[in-house]
Amino acid sequence: MLPLAITAYSVVCATGYGQKALLDALRERRGPLRPNDFTAQPLPTWIGRVPDLESATRDLPAPLTPWDCRNNRVAWAGLNADDFMSAAAGAVERYGARRVALVMGTSTAAIDATEAFYRHVDDPAGVPPQLLQPELHTPHSIGDFVQRALGLAGPCFTIATACSSSAKVFCQAERLMRLGLCDAVVVGGVDSLCNSVLYGFGSLQLLSPETCRPFAVDRRGLNIGEAAAFVLLERGDRSDLTLLGYGETSDAHHMSAPHPEGLGARLAVEQALARAGREPREIQYINLHGTATPKNDAVEAQVVANLFPATTRASSTKGWTGHTLGAAGSLEAVITFLALRTGLVPGTLNTTQLDAECGPQIQLDNTDGDIRFALSNSFGFGGSNCVLLFGRQTA
C-alpha cells in the first residue's frame, strides 16, 4: 500500500456547489431533499437534485457543448467547484498530461442522453443532432468528458460497479501510483438524475415515499440523488489528508440484495484496516453506506456493531444528499475529508428512532471531535463492496 496525498477535492450535490455549501448544510442539519419534481409521470418519492443545474450559468463552454447532457453538466459543475480545475492544471504542469491518470466512477453515466434520444426517435421533426453524439452513449461518457475538460492524456477509464463505483477508483489510483505508471491521479464519481434509476429503483420498490431515514426503525427505502465529486491524488506529504487503506470484496450472494450476514462487507472493512495497519479502536468515524433500505441498513448495522468498539462514531449522510449511487463513493470520501479536517462528525438526518439492530456507534446528532482515522463504506448491487480508510496527519 502506497499512502496517497489528497491534494485537492471538490463537490456538487443537493446541498449546492462546493465544500462550504455541503459543510454548512451538515452543520445546520439542513436537508435539501425535495419531493420528486424530475420525472414526467408521477413517482412518489423524494430526490436530491442539484439546484439550478438548468440555468444558463451552468452551461458548458463552447469546446465542450457537443457533449452537453445532464450528467456532464453535473460533472462540469463539480470540476468548477472548489478550484478543482486549477489544482488539476497544476498537476498537469508539474508532471505532464501523460503522467496524470483519470479514473472515474459512475452508474448512470450519460444515460439521460440515451433516454432523450429514445424519446425523440419517432419524432417527425427528427432527433436533435446533439443526441447523436456517440461518446454520450457508453458508460465511459463521463471519463471521456472529464478527460477532454481537463486535457489529460494518461491512462483513463470508467468503473461502473453500481454503488461502489467511485470508491473503487481510489484502489485503482493506488495501484497505478505504486507501480509508477503515473505521478498523479484524478479520481471521482458523477451520477445524475434520470428515468432509468428513478423508475428502476421504483420497480424494485426500494424508493421511500418520504425523506429517507437511514437506520430508522421505520425506514421505508432510499431517495435517489445526483452528485459530482473529484479528488486529486499525489505522492508524498503534499497534504495533511491521506488515503491509507482500502478493501474490495464480492458478496457472491445475490444481484440486488446484500449477503445476510454482511460477509463481503466485513471482509472489506478488515482488508482496509489491514492495508493501513490500523485497529478498529483507532477508527473514530465511519461514513456508512446507510441507504435507508431495510436490508442494507440491517446488515451494515450488524457489521459495524460486531467489528467496532462503542467509541467509534458512525453515521449515514444520505439524508442530506440522497443516494447518489455511482457518485456516492467519492461524495462520501469528501464528507469524510470534511470530518477529518473540521472535526465535525455528522449525524444521521431525518431519523428519530434507530432500529434495535444498531449498536452504540450509529449517531443521530452531530458531534465534534479530533478525527485522525476514518472509514467510508460503499456497497453495491451485484455484491460489490469497497471500504476506504483515510487519515489526517497532525503537525
Added chain:
Amino acid sequence: MSAALEVAVAGFALWNPPGRARPQPCILPPNERRRAPDTVAVALEVAQAACANAGRDPARLPMVFASTYGDLAITDYMCSTLAKAPTTLSPTRFHNSVHNAAAGYWSIATGCHEPYCALSAGRYTFANGLFAAALQVCADQTDVLYVAYDIDAHGPQTQITRSHGILGVALVLTRDGSGTSLELAAVAERSADTAFAASANAMADSLPLIAALERGSGDVLRLPLGPGSSLQVQLRHR
C-alpha cells in the same frame, strides 16, 4: 507511461461465432441460463473456458470485466419502455442493466469473494481492461481473470452505437508462468482504428491478440488505448 507491465497468459478463450449465436454457459443453473442477458451468457461462457484452460479455480481469481456498452439489448428495452410506459419497467431487467451484472453473476456462480472491477473506456475498452487487469496482477502479485465482451446494437441504437454479433474473450493472467508472456506499455502513438469498422463487434480489438496467442508467434501489437495513445503488446512464447 515509461514503466511496462509484464504478465503471463495461463489460459484464454474466445466466443466469436458467425452471426449472433448465443452460448449457454453451463456454470449457470438451467433456468438462469435461459433467462440470462446475452452479455452475461457470453461473459460467463468465456470466463469458465479460460479458467478451465488455465487450470485455475475461479473462486480464487480477482476479476476485471470490460464492456464498451454493457447489455445493449437491455438498454434498448429500458430506454424504449421509459419513453412510452415508464411505470411498467421490469425490476429484473433493471437490476440486470447494471454494468457489473456479468461480474456479479460470475462471482455468485463461482462463490468468489475476490474483488471484481467492471469498466468501460468507450472505443478504447479492450486495451484499457487488459491494462487494468495486468496492473492488478503486478500490483497485488495475484492471478487475475480478464473478461471482455460486447453484443450487437438493437433497434434505434444502431443510429448511435456500432456493434455487431456477440463477442467475448477471457484471459487468465498470472505473474509468472510457462505460457505466453505479454509485455504491456503505453506508447504515445495513435493506432489504426480497426474495431469500429462498420461490420465489427465493439470488442474486436481483442481479436488480433487472440490470433497471436493461437499462432504462438512473437508478435508486437498496438491496440488503441486513448485518443493519442496505443497499448504496445509484445508477445513472447516460452
